[in-house]
Amino acid sequence: MIRPSRGHYCGSAEHLLNRRAFLGTATGALLSGTAGLNMLGTPAIAAEMKEDHKHAILIFLGGGASQFETWDPKPGRPTGGPFVSIPTSVPGYHVSELMPEMAKRLTRHTAVIRSVDTGNVDHAAGARVVLRGSRPENGAVKYPTLGAMLARELARRDSTVPDHVALWTATVGFPGMLNDSPDAAGYLGSRWDAINILRALSPAGNKLPESLADLDHKERGELRDLLSRQFSRGRERDATLASHNDAYSRVRGLMASDRIFDISREPQQVRDRYGPTLFGQQALVARRLVEAGVPFVRLNRGWWDSHGENFDIHQELVPELDYVLSVLLDDLEQRGLLQDTLVITFSEMGRTPEINNLRGRDHFPRMSATLSGCGIKPGVVHGKTDADGKDIAEGRVKVPQFFATIFQALGIDPQKEYPAHDGRPVPLTDYKTEPVAEVLA
Amino acid sequence: MASTNPNNAQPVKKLALAGDLLSVARVPNTDRLFVGGYDGKIYHIDLSADKPQPTSWTAHLSYVSGLVLAGKYLVSAGSDRKIAWWDAATQKPVRALENAHGKWVRQIALSPDGKTIASAGDDMVCRLWDAETGQAVRDFRGHPEKTRHHFRSKLFACAFSSDGKLLATADQEGRIVVWETATGKQAAVCEAPGFYEWDRSAEAGNGHSFGGVRSLAFSPDAKSLAAGGIDNHDAAIISGTAMVQVFDWQTGQKTHDFKAGGNGVVENLRFQPRGEWLMGALGAGAAGKLLFYDLGQKKVLKEVAAPMLVFGVAMNETGDVIDTVGRGQVVRWTLKAV
Numbered sequence: 001m002i003r004p005s006r007g008h009y010c011g012s013a014e015h016l017l018n019r020r021a022f023l024g025t026a027t028g029a030l031l032s033g034t035a036g037l038n039m040l041g042t043p044a045i046a047a048e049m050k051e052d053h054k055h056a057i058l059i060f061l062g063g064g065a066s067q068f069e070t071w072d073p074k075p076g077r078p079t080g081g082p083f084v085s086i087p088t089s090v091p092g093y094h095v096s097e098l099m100p101e102m103a104k105r106l107t108r109h110t111a112v113i114r115s116v117d118t119g120n121v122d123h124a125a126g127a128r129v130v131l132r133g134s135r136p137e138n139g140a141v142k143y144p145t146l147g148a149m150l151a152r153e154l155a156r157r158d159s160t161v162p163d164h165v166a167l168w169t170a171t172v173g174f175p176g177m178l179n180d181s182p183d184a185a186g187y188l189g190s191r192w193d194a195i196n197i198l199r200a201l202s203p204a205g206n207k208l209p210e211s212l213a214d215l216d217h218k219e220r221g222e223l224r225d226l227l228s229r230q231f232s233r234g235r236e237r238d239a240t241l242a243s244h245n246d247a248y249s250r251v252r253g254l255m256a257s258d259r260i261f262d263i264s265r266e267p268q269q270v271r272d273r274y275g276p277t278l279f280g281q282q283a284l285v286a287r288r289l290v291e292a293g294v295p296f297v298r299l300n301r302g303w304w305d306s307h308g309e310n311f312d313i314h315q316e317l318v319p320e321l322d323y324v325l326s327v328l329l330d331d332l333e334q335r336g337l338l339q340d341t342l343v344i345t346f347s348e349m350g351r352t353p354e355i356n357n358l359r360g361r362d363h364f365p366r367m368s369a370t371l372s373g374c375g376i377k378p379g380v381v382h383g384k385t386d387a388d389g390k391d392i393a394e395g396r397v398k399v400p401q402f403f404a405t406i407f408q409a410l411g412i413d414p415q416k417e418y419p420a421h422d423g424r425p426v427p428l429t430d431y432k433t434e435p436v437a438e439v440l441a
Numbered sequence: 442m443a444s445t446n447p448n449n450a451q452p453v454k455k456l457a458l459a460g461d462l463l464s465v466a467r468v469p470n471t472d473r474l475f476v477g478g479y480d481g482k483i484y485h486i487d488l489s490a491d492k493p494q495p496t497s498w499t500a501h502l503s504y505v506s507g508l509v510l511a512g513k514y515l516v517s518a519g520s521d522r523k524i525a526w527w528d529a530a531t532q533k534p535v536r537a538l539e540n541a542h543g544k545w546v547r548q549i550a551l552s553p554d555g556k557t558i559a560s561a562g563d564d565m566v567c568r569l570w571d572a573e574t575g576q577a578v579r580d581f582r583g584h585p586e587k588t589r590h591h592f593r594s595k596l597f598a599c600a601f602s603s604d605g606k607l608l609a610t611a612d613q614e615g616r617i618v619v620w621e622t623a624t625g626k627q628a629a630v631c632e633a634p635g636f637y638e639w640d641r642s643a644e645a646g647n648g649h650s651f652g653g654v655r656s657l658a659f660s661p662d663a664k665s666l667a668a669g670g671i672d673n674h675d676a677a678i679i680s681g682t683a684m685v686q687v688f689d690w691q692t693g694q695k696t697h698d699f700k701a702g703g704n705g706v707v708e709n710l711r712f713q714p715r716g717e718w719l720m721g722a723l724g725a726g727a728a729g730k731l732l733f734y735d736l737g738q739k740k741v742l743k744e745v746a747a748p749m750l751v752f753g754v755a756m757n758e759t760g761d762v763i764d765t766v767g768r769g770q771v772v773r774w775t776l777k778a779v
Contacts, residue, residue: 073505076481078460082504082520082545102755170648276591278648303647309678309725310611315563316592355461357750357768358679359725 054374054410055290055297055341056150059283059325060131062170062302063123066351066361067136069096070321071368072114072385079310079353079388090314093381098318100426101326104371107379109329109338110372111439115383115392116402121363123305127348132186133429134399141187141420146403147296148185148192149428153412154295155192161257163291166194167201167282170302187420199278200286202261260292261285274329280324287331290341302349308358321345327374332426342374342409346402353389369402375409377441397436405435444719445713445761445776446644447594447720447733447743455748456487458495459631462766465756466515466528474755475529476566476766477505483517485532488764498532500525507549508753509558511572516545518560523771524576536575542566549595552605552622559608561707567610579625584612588650590639595635598668609690610680611664613637613655620688623764631688631694651675656731658710658719665736666690669707669721683707685721689734701705701741702732709754711763718742722751729767731774750771 025202061323073079085094094173119134120126129135132143144152151164185192197203263271263284267377274284279301286297301321306313325345332338350367372378383395397405406412407428414433417425445760462484464477468771472489479499486493501519504748506578509516515529521681524541527534539694549560558570567581588594595613602608615666620626638651656669664687683705689698705726712719717738730746734740749767756763763774 078479080479080503082479082506083684084502084521301648305647305651308675309651312595312653315595319593325547331584357725357727 012342013106014225040359044131053156053293053340054154055295055340056154056406056410057290057328057343058146058296058298059284059321059343060298060300060343061321061345061347062127063305064351064363064367065304065317065321065346065348066283066306066310066314066359067114067366067368067385068351068353069098069311069318069399071095071099071112071370072389074387074389079355079387079390083311083354090379090381094353096318099322101322105326105329106381109333109343109376109378110370111376111378111380113369113371113380113382113395113397113402113436113439115395116346116350116367116369116397116399117392118365118367118399120349124347130134130346130399132346135430140422141426143372144186144188144192145184146406147194147298148188150406150410150412151194151296152418153187153407153416153428156295159293159295161289161436162194162195162258164194164287164296164298165203165289165294166298166300167196167197167285168199168302169278170199170300175309187426188418191312192400199262199283201263201281202258210216223397240423249423254265257292260294262289263288266388270331273331275320275323276325277320277324280327283328283397285323286333287337289330290332291335292337295430299395306351307356307360308360308361310351310355310361325372328387332373338373342372342376342406343370344406345370345371371405371409371439375441377439380434380439382438395436395438399404400429400433403439406441407441442578443566444715444758445717446778447675447718449776449778450731450733450743450745450746450763450774450777452614453775453779454771455462456486456488456493456495456771457769458484458771459769461504461752461768462771463504463752464508464517465508465753465755465764465766465771467757467759467764473765474764474771475508475510476771477501477508477519477753478516479504481519481521483508483515483527483532485576485734486771488771492685496532500527506545506547507550507560509551511551511558511604513557516549516551516558516572518549521534522546522562524558524560524570524575538575541568541570545595547595547601548691548749549758550599550601550608552601552606553603557605557622559599559601561596561610563595565594565596565612567596567599567608567620569608571776574733581608581610581618581620581625583618583627584610584616585614588614588637590650592650593674595653595656597653598657602659602663603661607659607663609659611657611668613650613653615654615668615670617657617688617690618652618667618668629690629693631666631668631693633668633686633688634735635672635684635698636649636668638673638675640745653707655708655724656710658712660712661714661716662737664689664691665696667697667710667712667719669710671726679704679706679726681733681756683721683730685710685719685732685734687719697734698740699734699741700733702730703727704743705730707732707748708752711754711756711760713760714756714758717758717760718765720731720754720756722747722754723724724750724752724767726750731763731765731768745774752755 073085088103274280351361409413415427423434461479475485476484504520504523507518525537543564569578615636617631672684683702686700705723707721708724709722729750733742749770753766
């Protein structure tokens, strides 16, 4: 179901709200008083949040995964490298031998796009552009990332869990991530920015201070609720007050959400299934978050930059991706979550056909991407590159189209408008951008 | 002065051939070579011709990573997991073991008596084959299948001692195992962790490894074992210096540590037949080179620039003719005074 475009301004207070300020200030307020809550704005956002429960997990292959060693192998060609290809469940379509698990699952879960034109060969700056659907930053409009847009669109009205979580196996290549964030929410407002978890499984700083026991914390919360209810009588239409209460419940939810990050609560069999690597464990966290209602999780699996020994590096990283992605999809399916969860993989760029003197592949503005689960027609392989993978031969997909496809798969109008900082309407993807209909269910 | 003098090293014949040439076997007492390519082809080249005209046939689905001549047979190994026997005279197929290994066959080596072939694969097994019949003789297992960081390891190299009684294998983490060829028992383990890199320089982490021992060679007296690779510092690129370490394998003690020759991976090692020097050939990296090491003096005797990255090496019986193959070229070198 596509939601209609919204042609009006939804309210601006949330645009002023910084996500980290929200957490820090509101958590502090919860513990010490109510100072600072007047910045939390109106609950207008909540009224527009979705009632249905769709989710997205982006597996972002930072550094640039090679399409040749994954979804678009060219064995025996001068550009092909050492690996052979293997047949998949899609007749006639082969993937790298490094992906035996996903090869079996394509017709169950996944569509592949082999012809994404990134228009980009840079890591940090490129990631900022690509993660915004290839809309360049400029002074007037700060575009939000895919994660912020999907968090905003998919957030649940009654949610007490985070809306946007990004877990990182590595931050190399994104040195400015925290300050110049590829997760910045732009004109949507920092309310939709990510909680970043760096090389760990849970966020730092969302625990109670040691001086405050759980019981004390709970009793303070109950006292506050009692006082709040008394104060609210006769003030039911006070938006600011409602927002304060909403913020408190969200902060309390965030603080209580420690358990949803805690994979030790999973049976050992499930933990073993995801494997011992940080990426595997973060994928299990992602599944737990989605299961708990988090609308958008980004797994940043880096670092794929393989200017030297491309084949050895991909011989490590691709089997891990193949394994973890297949386990994640199976787990989501078995829990009945996959039909409402879109799992996306892409990089900021692909890698060159030419194999350089370091036995590496360099940066290349063509890549492969995958979409699995919610709204996707599995087993579709869209687009084609030429015999040596030097350019796209059929079905070129620009990044805005890819983003439009993601939105459409999740039931979001790709041209739904939001107000920019100056108030003018800006669509999620540029006007007249067509999704790749072939991969949509 | 050594009877084969590295100071004389110079190319005497060059042949351009498109693409990466990964392995080479020399027909004894002739100027004929078999060369394995990136494209799954084996090229037959007679360097005695003024303008050699290579002929070729398709032998593998992808890289031909190893070639040896065992009597009348040419035996090839590939990244497609296959080991194949060919009639060296007619180049007709004799037999093919399609799944000789579970993964990429990185190297093969011929025993000095020519009766057995060892193959090292990324399934972390070294296999011994009867060179005549193709029958599997013995498996050598003991290298960990996974690295300490939980990723699949790789078994890059294997080499026989000159008497054939020992077989050495080496993996990604720098573990070198010396085996008794006849029994399959481990005779010794040498640790060379300097060849393995895990996020050493990247504060934020790359999340993958880099490196490994890429080449091995026993000294002619079988007392020393040389290991080649690179002392790398960045897991995203080849940024380090070519490295060769030599071990007294019986004690596991490292006796030599050469970091010389600039940026490159020592992918082939050969001892001069009388042990007068050790030669390392640099493959992937800034530039192909031949490095000649004097183990007695613990110094580099000679560093010679090659016209291409060097991926495969064959040396004649006396150590004064060296054939190298690599990126786009076949080059014959002489160490005789010209």
